[in-house]
Amino acid sequence: MAYETILVKTKDAVGLVTINRPQALNALNSKVMTELQQALAAFQADAAVGAVVLTGSEKAFAAGADIKEMQSLDFVDMFLGDFISGWEEIAGFRKPLIAAVSGFALGGGCEVAMMCDFIIASETAKFGQPEITLGVIPGMGGTQRLTRAVGKAKAMDLILTGRMMDAAEAERAGLVARVVAPGQLIDEALAAAARIAALSQPSVLMAKESVNRAFETTLGEGLLFERRLFHSLFATMDQKEGMTAFAEKRKPDFRNR
Ligand code: CAA
Numbered sequence: 555m556a557y558e559t560i561l562v563k564t565k566d567a568v569g570l571v572t573i574n575r576p577q578a579l580n581a582l583n584s585k586v587m588t589e590l591q592q593a594l595a596a597f598q599a600d601a602a603v604g605a606v607v608l609t610g611s612e613k614a615f616a617a618g619a620d621i622k623e624m625q626s627l628d629f630v631d632m633f634l635g636d637f638i639s640g641w642e643e644i645a646g647f648r649k650p651l652i653a654a655v656s657g658f659a660l661g662g663g664c665e666v667a668m669m670c671d672f673i674i675a676s677e678t679a680k681f682g683q684p685e686i687t688l689g690v691i692p693g694m695g696g697t698q699r700l701t702r703a704v705g706k707a708k709a710m711d712l713i714l715t716g717r718m719m720d721a722a723e724a725e726r727a728g729l730v731a732r733v734v735a736p737g738q739l740i741d742e743a744l745a746a747a748a749r750i751a752a753l754s755q756p757s758v759l760m761a762k763e764s765v766n767r768a769f770e771t772t773l774g775e776g777l778l779f780e781r782r783l784f785h786s787l788f789a790t791m792d793q794k795e796g797m798t799a800f801a802e803k804r805k806p807d808f809r810n811r
Pocket residue numbers: 577578579581582617618619620621622638658660661662663665684685688691692693694696
């Protein structure tokens with residue numbers, strides 16, 4: 555499939571999507587959203603793909619929703635079109651999705667990175683929710699996901715001032731899983747994705763669902779949900795293979811069944 559605003563590759567069991575609007579620091583317009591939805595749907599449907607990396611350029615993961623696209627819209631345009639609601643589909647992607655962030659991840663860019671399962675950042679990464687400086691507030695989940703990720707104090711600091719934080723601060727705050735040297739970002743993210751893709755897919759998808767449930771429910775309900783999923787994995791051949799391989803001191807040969 556030919557895309558205009560993203561580049562899509564598959565390497566073994568790993569998908570790589572690169573946002574590619576260099577002229578606008580990868581600002582996220584409707585075209586990027588539609589193409590990203592299409593690319594993720596294709597990876598969802600491809601049984602051979604076990605995990606996906608989402609990245610941007612060295613200079614910008616994405617510098618936010620496209621301000622020039624929104625500039626002249628009014629409330630009724632926004633409301634009737636439920637503007638930007640389609641971005642939430644990224645959070646509904648069922649396979650592991652890793653954000654590899656270099657440069658600016660601002661506004662919608664930071665929010666899209668937070669819709670991914672975890673973020674690996676280059677030392678050059680800069681995160682922020684600068685919407686307040688435009689007279690608006692985050693609209694793709696920033697007030698919710700950033701607050702859950704870094705707590706109220708830092709979320710308020712970033713969202714109310716619109717300042718940026720660097721990769722080291724983002725890692726200290728718990729927004730970022732790993733920080734790597736700039737030249738290593740894509741290799742590190744692809745290696746993490748390949749490692750996940752080599753595991754048993756039913757268990758990987760259930761692990762993702764279970765961690766995500768922690769943000770939606772009480773501890774008791776979440777623990778029960780986790781335990782029932784754990785029980786259900788004993789219906790898979792991969793559970794037998796994984797545990798037998800451990801006992802026999804060999805590598806497991808997972809079949810995703
Ligand atoms: N939307 C549209 N165009 C953007 C953009 C955005 N979010 N961010 C950058 N661009 C464009 C610039 O307009 C510029 O285009 P021209 O060359 O045609 O003028 C080009 O990308 C390069 O940008 P700069 O010249 O500004 O680059 P810089 O290195 O001097 O500054 C920056 C980089 C600090 C990231 C600056 O571009 C900036 O502040 N961008 C906007 C960041 C922002 O406010 N993001 C939030 C958007 S609102 C949002 O995301 C809402 C939501 O929650 C859904």
